[in-house]
Amino acid sequence: SAVISQKPSRDICQRGTSLTIQCQVDSQVTMMFWYRQQPGQSLTLIATANQGSEATYESGFVIDKFPISRPNLTFSTLTVSNMSPEDSSIYLCSVETGATEAFFGQGTRLTVV
Amino acid sequence: GQQLNQSPQSMFIQEGEDVSMNCTSSSIFNTWLWYKQDPGEGPVLLIALYKAGELTSNGRLTAQFGITRKDSFLNISASIPSDVGIYFCAGRQGAQKLVFGQGTRLTINP
Numbered sequence: 001s002a003v004i005s006q007k008p009s010r011d012i013c014q015r016g017t018s019l020t021i022q023c024q025v026d027s028q029v030t031m032m033f034w035y036r037q038q039p040g041q042s043l044t045l046i047a048t049a050n051q052g053s054e055a056t057y058e059s060g061f062v063i064d065k066f067p068i069s070r071p072n073l074t075f076s077t078l079t080v081s082n083m084s085p086e087d088s089s090i091y092l093c094s095v096e097t098g099a100t101e102a103f104f105g106q107g108t109r110l111t112v113v
Numbered sequence: 114g115q116q117l118n119q120s121p122q123s124m125f126i127q128e129g130e131d132v133s134m135n136c137t138s139s140s141i142f143n144t145w146l147w148y149k150q151d152p153g154e155g156p157v158l159l160i161a162l163y164k165a166g167e168l169t170s171n172g173r174l175t176a177q178f179g180i181t182r183k184d185s186f187l188n189i190s191a192s193i194p195s196d197v198g199i200y201f202c203a204g205r206q207g208a209q210k211l212v213f214g215q216g217t218r219l220t221i222n223p
Contacts, residue, residue, distance in 0.1 A: 001158075009153075042201065042213045043156070058210075092155050100144050100163070102203070102211055104155035 002027055002095050006105035013083055013112050020079045021108045023093030028073035033094040034066070037107070043092065049076045083112045119202050119214030126192060127222050134217040135186040136202035142212075144205040145178050145185040150216075151198045159200075160187070189219075197221050 003026040013019050023032065034046040046066055047055040055068040069077045080087050093105040119136045126132060136145070144163055148156035160171050162178035162185060169176055175188045185204070189196055202214040 004155075006155075042215045045210055048210075100205070101146065101158055101161050103158060104148075107153075107155045109153065 001101075002029065002097060002103045004093055004095060004103060004105035006093050006108055008108055009106060010109040011111070013110065015084050015112055017083055018079055018081045019083065019110060020077050021091055021093070023076045023078070023105055025074045025095055029095040029097075030073070031096060032070065032076045033096070033102070034068065034076075034078045035092040035094060035104075037090040037092060039089070046078070046091075080110065083110075085112045088112045117202055117204055117212055117214040119217055121217060122215065123218040123220070125220045125222065128192060128194060130192055132189040132192055132196070132219060133186060134200060134202075135184060136204070136214045137184040138204055138212075139183070140206065141182040142204035142206055143182065145176070146203040146205075146211070147174075147176050147185070147187045148201045148203065149198050150201065156201055192219075192221055194221055194223060 005024045007022045032049045035043045036046050037043050045058050046061045047057045049055045049068045049070040051070045051073050065081055067079045088111050090107045090109050092107045094102050096102045117136045117138050146161050147159045149159055150156045160169050160176040165182050166180050167178040173190045199216045199218050201216050203211045205211050
């Protein structure tokens with residue numbers, strides 16, 4: 001398994017601003033993943049973050065809105081840019097071990113007002 | 114994209130009762146995972162299944178990988194108040210991304 005720490009755990013932000021979420025893992029991992037969980041919904045993959053290359057975004061998500069950094073094998077950031085109330089969600093960082101099991105951080109609960 | 118149909122969407126039970134929930138897919142998966150999410154937390158992995166027909170237990174939880182590889186179920190025996198939460202199934206084909214079910218919200222009346 002892996003221990004994943006996310007910061008901040010929650011935030012309330014003004015529309016039009018940006019928030020950067022940090023994810024720190026206690027071991028080196030090749031791929032890190034960012035998910036969005038809208039209120040009362042399931043998890044939706046935003047992008048896969050590989051160290052040393054650009055993130056791969058899923059359909060409906062673009063780099064300008066959700067820029068991702070992956071400077072090393074234990075750390076990644078997700079920025080939610082130019083926020084609107086529709087961006088209010090839980091954002092989750094995840095890593096996978098052996099390409100099978102996925103482990104999640106505690107999430108960042110974002111409220112945009 | 115691929116979807117998993119998870120049912121029921123919600124359950125209201127009495128403490129001590131057994132619980133059963135399942136996930137079905139139109140596609141074959143070679144990995145099934147079951148997670149529990151508490152309020153304000155990320156999902157926590159409960160059970161991982163890798164083989165058709167596999168039956169795996171984790172304490173009072175038992176999960177099975179369906180023989181057709183298109184379904185999985187999770188049972189909780191003798192429920193207790195800390196079982197309250199949202200349970201998600203997730204499936205994977207090969208090295209492809211995980212696909213999640215819509216979740217089952219479990220509420221327990223003491």
